Amino acid sequence: MIHTTNLTFQYDKAGEIFNFPDMHINNNESVIILGESGIGKTTLLQILALLLTPKKGSIIIDDIELLSFSEKQKDKYRKDNIGIVFQKPLFFKSLTLLENIQAKLLFSKTPYNALEIDKILTDLNILPYKHKKVTALSEGQKQRAGIALAIINKPSIILADEPTSNLDDVNAKRVISLLKGAAAINNSHLILVTHDKRIIPEFENIVAL
Numbered sequence: 001m002i003h004t005t006n007l008t009f010q011y012d013k014a015g016e017i018f019n020f021p022d023m024h025i026n027n028n029e030s031v032i033i034l035g036e037s038g039i040g041k042t043t044l045l046q047i048l049a050l051l052l053t054p055k056k057g058s059i060i061i062d063d064i065e066l067l068s069f070s071e072k073q074k075d076k077y078r079k080d081n082i083g084i085v086f087q088k089p090l091f092f093k094s095l096t097l098l099e100n101i102q103a104k105l106l107f108s109k110t111p112y113n114a115l116e117i118d119k120i121l122t123d124l125n126i127l128p129y130k131h132k133k134v135t136a137l138s139e140g141q142k143q144r145a146g147i148a149l150a151i152i153n154k155p156s157i158i159l160a161d162e163p164t165s166n167l168d169d170v171n172a173k174r175v176i177s178l179l180k181g182a183a184a185i186n187n188s189h190l191i192l193v194t195h196d197k198r199i200i201p202e203f204e205n206i207v208a209l
């Protein structure tokens with residue numbers, strides 16, 4: 001269960017203050033966060049990912065208040081529990097897609113399972129690019145490679161920032177189905193921010209900013 005209350009954030013002292021709505025997300029639930037450009041969707045996702053610290057408020061996950069953690073504890077919690085699909089994926093640029101996945105598995109101490117990797121890459125429609133350098137992938141292929149990296153170690157929380165923005169209708173559908181499937185299999189929470197209207201019908205729980 002994820003429960004957030006009174007989350008308030010400000011980038012700098014004279015800047016805008018963001019007051020985010022409270023959220024209550026049960027296990028196995030997927031949530032889509034909607035709002036116009038600049039409203040603070042990515043900011044909220046980064047707070048949930050423990051990458052930004054709010055001025056006020058709390059984030060309780062499975063009865064643990066995460067904002068009381070030290071930076072070191074936050075880093076460990078993020079590494080062990082949170083899969084982040086960034087708007088612009090972070091890769092080791094000199095490595096192939098498969099080598100990036102291997103690095104992630106090593107870093108998160110997750111066993112290597114070749115069949116499982118191929119299954120995820122197939123579901124994302126990027127298996128043929130497994131041995132290609134990530135820099136040689138198209139923007140849409142990179143976006144899907146970023147999704148593979150985010151879910152490969154079965155995180156209990158998947159946070160996705162505009163995961164379908166560069167994708168055509170077919171691949172957008174594949175990505176949403178994979179993210180929802182990964183969340184269901186791993187009993188994870190899926191929280192997705194977007195302004196992609198195509199994917200709204202796929203979600204029952206909507207938070208509007």
Ligand SMILES: Nc1ncnc2c1ncn2[C@@H]1O[C@H](COP(=O)(O)OP(=O)(O)OP(=O)(O)O)[C@@H](O)[C@H]1O
Pocket residue numbers: 011012035036037038039040041042043044195
């Ligand atoms: N590092 C930063 N320092 C100062 N202001 C920032 C910073 N990052 C974002 N902002 C501002 O905070 C506001 C919210 O940004 P955010 O990226 O969260 O919006 P968003 O809803 O995700 O937008 P989009 O849909 O366009 O990605 C914007 O006005 C943005 O300019």
